[in-house]
Amino acid sequence: MYKHLFFDLDHTLWDFDRNSSECITELFDTFGLADAGVASADEFSRHFITINRKLWGDYDKNLIEHSYIRQHRFPMVFQALGIDASVIGADLNAEYLKLLPCKSHLLDSALELLDYLQGRYTLHIITNGFAEIQATKMDSAGISHYFTNVITSETANAKKPDPLVFTYAMQISGTTAAESLMIGDNYEADILGAKSVNLDTVFYNPLAIVVDDKPTYDIRHWKELMAIL
Ligand SMILES: [Mg+2]
Numbered sequence: 001m002y003k004h005l006f007f008d009l010d011h012t013l014w015d016f017d018r019n020s021s022e023c024i025t026e027l028f029d030t031f032g033l034a035d036a037g038v039a040s041a042d043e044f045s046r047h048f049i050t051i052n053r054k055l056w057g058d059y060d061k062n063l064i065e066h067s068y069i070r071q072h073r074f075p076m077v078f079q080a081l082g083i084d085a086s087v088i089g090a091d092l093n094a095e096y097l098k099l100l101p102c103k104s105h106l107l108d109s110a111l112e113l114l115d116y117l118q119g120r121y122t123l124h125i126i127t128n129g130f131a132e133i134q135a136t137k138m139d140s141a142g143i144s145h146y147f148t149n150v151i152t153s154e155t156a157n158a159k160k161p162d163p164l165v166f167t168y169a170m171q172i173s174g175t176t177a178a179e180s181l182m183i184g185d186n187y188e189a190d191i192l193g194a195k196s197v198n199l200d201t202v203f204y205n206p207l208a209i210v211v212d213d214k215p216t217y218d219i220r221h222w223k224e225l226m227a228i229l
Contacts, residue, residue, distance in 0.1 A: 002121060002200070002229070004175040006166075007147075008184030009127040012204050013110045014137050019103035020052070021045045023096055031090050037083045047077045060128060060159065060189045070097075101136035106143070109222040114146045116226050124149040126169050126182070128159045128189065149173050160186070161193025170197075181216075183225070191215045202228075 010016040027033070028041040038044045055069045055076075074092045078085035117123060123146050127134050131152040138144040149172055153159035156168040170180055183202040184190025191201045192213065202225060203215035211218075219225055 001179065002181045003179040004124065004170075004173050004181070005117060005121045005229075006124045006126050006151075006169055006173075006180060006182045006194075006199075008160075008186065008190050008204075009125050009134055009137065010129060011107075011185040012183065012190075013106055013114070013143065014141055015105040015107045017049060018105045019137075020049065020100060022103055022105075023099040024048050026099060027092055027095055030095070031088060031092065033088070036087050038081060043081070044077065047080045048073070051076045051080065056128070060161065060186070062159075066130065097133065101133045102140050103137070104141045106141050107222070111143070113222040113226060114143060117229065118146055120229070122173070122175075123147050124151065124169060124173055126151045126156075126160060126165060126184075126190075128153045131155065160184075160189035161196065163193065163196045166194055166197045166199060187211055 007013060024045040025041040028038065028044050033044060052069075052073055055064065055073055058064045059066065059069060070093050075085050078088070114123070125134070125138070125147050127150070129152065131154045134150065134152060135144070138147070138150070149169070151165065151169040151172070153165065156165040158164035158168065160166075166182065170176060177198045180199055181202060182190060182194035182199045183204060185204045187203060187209065191203050194201045195213065200216040202217045202219060203211070205218055206220050208220060217225070217228055
């Protein structure tokens with residue numbers, strides 16, 4: 001019954017945490033952050049992941065703008081580590097944004113899944129990320145050719161979980177909610193957002209988070225989705 005599948009990108013197909021950790025380790029080495037007092041690349045990465053995730057959550061809730069994330073995430077990491085960020089001469093955010101989209105790790109079996117789905121369904125991306133960066137990530141990971149439309153919060157003029165982004169995505173893809181499925185890792189943005197416009201949903205939920213308002217499918221691994229579709 002489904003014809004169009006809408007995928008989230010970060011933490012769903014593209015392994016954000018692994019790719020980001022690689023970048024953070026490179027920054028740690030390149031800019032001598034050990035000399036600035038950061039205990040290890042792992043500690044730097046752990047704080048970055050926590051703070052970055054919190055900021056993107058605030059962005060999804062319309063509490064902050066994109067530019068706020070770019071300006072504040074590294075200073076917040078250094079603050080959390082109790083380090084005076086002014087001793088780091090470089091613009092770490094600019095360096096991070098150069099490195100990150102060039103990383104290519106996908107989540108386990110994501111490529112196998114896309115190969116399986118290609119030809120059976122029309123595939124699209126719906127992402128709250130920056131358009132240019134998301135396009136580079138998809139090219140780096142070699143997955144751009146699987147997708148017909150890439151809907152970003154910039155092109156939709158709204159971001160998940162706003163219902164407008166899903167109705168816009170269906171409109172430009174020439175489909176209806178009855179023929180579409182939204183697939184993502186973020187319960188609020190991807191699942192509740194899509195449910196608000198009556199889309200069926202797949203919650204990619206490797207950590208088995210318990211949720212009240214059930215998605216249509218709740219899966220731990222992509223192999224489960226291949227058995228469903
Ligand atoms: Mg995601």
